[in-house]
Amino acid sequence: MAVVLALACPAGAETPRGDPAAAPAxxxxxxxxxxxxxxxxxxxxxxxxxxxxxxxxxQREDGTGPGGWLTDAEYAxxxxxxxxxxxxxxxxxxxxxxxxxxxxxxHSALGRRSALLVDPPDGRLxxxxxxxxxxxxxxxxxxxTGGATDWIDDLDPFERCITRGFPAVxxxxxxxxxxxxFQAPGYVVLxxxxxxxxxxxxxxxxRWPEPVRAWHGDSRGHWEGDTLVIxxxxxxxGDSVTRDLAHRAAGPFPxxxxxxxxxxxxxxxxxxxxxxxxxxxxxxxxYSDPATFTAPWTVALEWTRDESYAIYEYACHEGNTxxxxxxxxxxxxxxxx
Numbered sequence: 001m002a003v004v005l006a007l008a009c010p011a012g013a014e015t016p017r018g019d020p021a022a023a024p025a026x027x028x029x030x031x032x033x034x035x036x037x038x039x040x041x042x043x044x045x046x047x048x049x050x051x052x053x054x055x056x057x058x059q060r061e062d063g064t065g066p067g068g069w070l071t072d073a074e075y076a077x078x079x080x081x082x083x084x085x086x087x088x089x090x091x092x093x094x095x096x097x098x099x100x101x102x103x104x105x106x107h108s109a110l111g112r113r114s115a116l117l118v119d120p121p122d123g124r125l126x127x128x129x130x131x132x133x134x135x136x137x138x139x140x141x142x143x144x145t146g147g148a149t150d151w152i153d154d155l156d157p158f159e160r161c162i163t164r165g166f167p168a169v170x171x172x173x174x175x176x177x178x179x180x181x182f183q184a185p186g187y188v189v190l191x192x193x194x195x196x197x198x199x200x201x202x203x204x205x206x207r208w209p210e211p212v213r214a215w216h217g218d219s220r221g222h223w224e225g226d227t228l229v230i231x232x233x234x235x236x237x238g239d240s241v242t243r244d245l246a247h248r249a250a251g252p253f254p255x256x257x258x259x260x261x262x263x264x265x266x267x268x269x270x271x272x273x274x275x276x277x278x279x280x281x282x283x284x285x286x287y288s289d290p291a292t293f294t295a296p297w298t299v300a301l302e303w304t305r306d307e308s309y310a311i312y313e314y315a316c317h318e319g320n321t322x323x324x325x326x327x328x329x330x331x332x333x334x335x336x337x
Contacts, residue, residue, distance in 0.1 A: 020068040020300060021118040024274050024282035032226040032275045037185045040226045042273060045311070046179045046281060046303035047193075050104045051116075052172035054082065058253065058299070060115035060123025068114055068123055075112050079105055109280075109302045116171070119286075119298035126295035132262050139240040139260020149330045152323060153243045156259060157250040160323060161316035163195045163215040165250030166235050167269050167285050171299065173254045178311040179303070188221055188228065194314045200230055208234050215250060217269070230271040237265045252287055264291025279305035 018025075032040040055078070064070060070078065082105050088097030105111040115123040128136060141147055141156045148154045157163050164173065169192050178193035190198040200219045208218045218234040238249035239262035251261035267289040274282045281303040288296040316322070 020113060021121065021298065024276050026275075027277035027280075030275075030277050033278075035183055039183060039185075039223065040228070040275060041183070042181050042188075042228060042275060042281060043183050044181060044305045045307050045309050046181060047306050047309045048172040048177040048179065048301065048303070050098075050101055050108070050304065051110060051301060052174060052177060053085070053098045053101050054078065054105060054110070056110060056113055056116060056172075058116050058171075058255075059125055060117065064114040068118060068121075069112050070114050074114075078111075104304065108304065109276075109282075116299045116301060117297060118284075118300045120295065126293045126297055128261075129290075129292060129294055132264075132292040135239040135241055135262040136260055139262075140243075141240050141259045143256045143259035149326050151327055153245055153248075155323065155326070156240055157215070157248065158254075158259070159326075160318050161195075161320060162318050163250050164254050165252055165263075166216045166232070167271070167287060167299075168250070168252055168254040169195060169216065170271070170283075170285060171254055172301075176314055178309055180311060188230075191311065193311050194316070210234070213237065226274060228271075228273040230269075230273075232269045232271070233267075235263060235267045235269075237263045237267060239263075252289075262292055264289045266290055267292070276302075281305075 035041045035043070060068065064074060079102055082098065082102040085098040086100065086102050089095070089099045090097060117123050117125065120126055140154065142149050142154060142159060143156065152160065157165070163169060170179075170190075173194075176193040178191075180191040182189040182191065186202050188200045188202065190200070192198070196216075198216055198219060200221045202221045202223070204222075205220060207220065212218070213234050213236045215236050217232040217236075219230050219232040221228055221230045223229070236249055238247040240248060240251075240260040242248055249263040251258050251263065252267070253261065267287070269288075270286045272282075272284045276282050283301045283303050284298060286296055286298040287293075
C-alpha cells in the first residue's frame with residue numbers, strides 16, 4: 001500500500017494523510033478481545049512516556065505541515081532526533097537517551113502528528129473567555145517566574161503533591177507516565193503512576209450532588225460498541241489567584257505554560273477509549289468549560305501496551321518534607337537580608 005501511495009504522488013509531493021480528528025481506524029481483521037463477563041478487554045499497562053520523549057507538542061506550532069501532520073522533511077528530522085537519542089541510551093546512573101523511540105515513531109499513529117490537539121481543526125487551543133484571560137494573567141504559581149514561596153498558599157496543587165490537574169493526569173508529562181487499566185464487572189479502574197487511581201462505575205449510577213467536588217471529578221462510564229466512554233463532571237473549580245486553598249484549582253494541562261489556567265464550575269470531559277489493535281488504544285478526551293474556553297477542545301493519543309513497564313510508589317504526597325523545605329528556605333533567605 002505504501003508503494004502505491006508513493007507512486008501516486010508526483011516527485012517532491014508529501015505523503016497524503018487522513019484527518020487526525022476522524023474516528024480511529026482498526027488494524028485489518030482486528031476484533032477487540034472480551035473479558036470473561038463479556039466487556040471489551042482493555043486491561044493492561046499503557047505508559048505514555050514515548051509520546052513525551054518524541055516531543056509531540058500539545059498545540060500545533062507555526063510553520064508545521066498542514067492538516068495536523070508533519071511534512072515528510074519534518075518527520076525525517078523527528079526520526080533522526082529519536083535515532084540519535086536511542087544511540088545515547090544508557091541504563092547506567094547518570095545515563096540518558098531513549099530506548100526504542102525511533103521504532104515507536106515508525107509504527108505509532110502519533111509518529112507523524114504535529115500536535116496532540118485535533119480539535120479545533122487548526123490544532124490550537126480555543127481563545128480564553130475575558131474572565132479566564134484576566135485570571136490566567138494574574139495567576140499565582142511558583143511555576144511562573146518570580147512567584148513567591150513564602151507559605152503553602154503560594155504553592156499550586158501540583159507543587160503540594162495533590163494532583164497535576166484534570167485531565168492533565170491523563171496526558172504525557174516528563175516522568176512517571178504509567179497508566180494501568182483494570183476491569184471488573186460494573187467497574188473500570190485507571191491506576192495512575194502519579195496521584196492515585198480513578199475508580200469508574202459503569203452504567204446508570206447516580207451522580208454526586210453538584211457541590212461535591214474532587215480533583216479528578218466524578219466519572220461514570222458506559223460502552224458504545226467496543227468503545228469505553230467516560231463522562232466526568234464535578235471537577236474542583238477555582239483559579240490560582242486566590243489565596244484560599246479550598247478554592248485554588250489545578251489547570252487542565254500539565255506544564256509551566258498552562259499552570260495558572262482556571263477551572264470553571266461546569267467543566268466537563270468526555271473520554272473515549274477504543275482498542276485499535278492487540279497492543280494499541282486510541283484515547284481521546286474532549287474538554288468543555290464555558291467559563292474558561294470559548295469552545296471545547298479535543299486531544300487524541302495512541303496508547304501502546306508495555307507489560308514490562310513497572311509502576312512503583314510515587315512518594316510525592318501532600319504534607320511531605322519538600323513543602324516544608326521550600327517554605328523554610330524562603331524564610332531563611334529573607335532572614336539573611
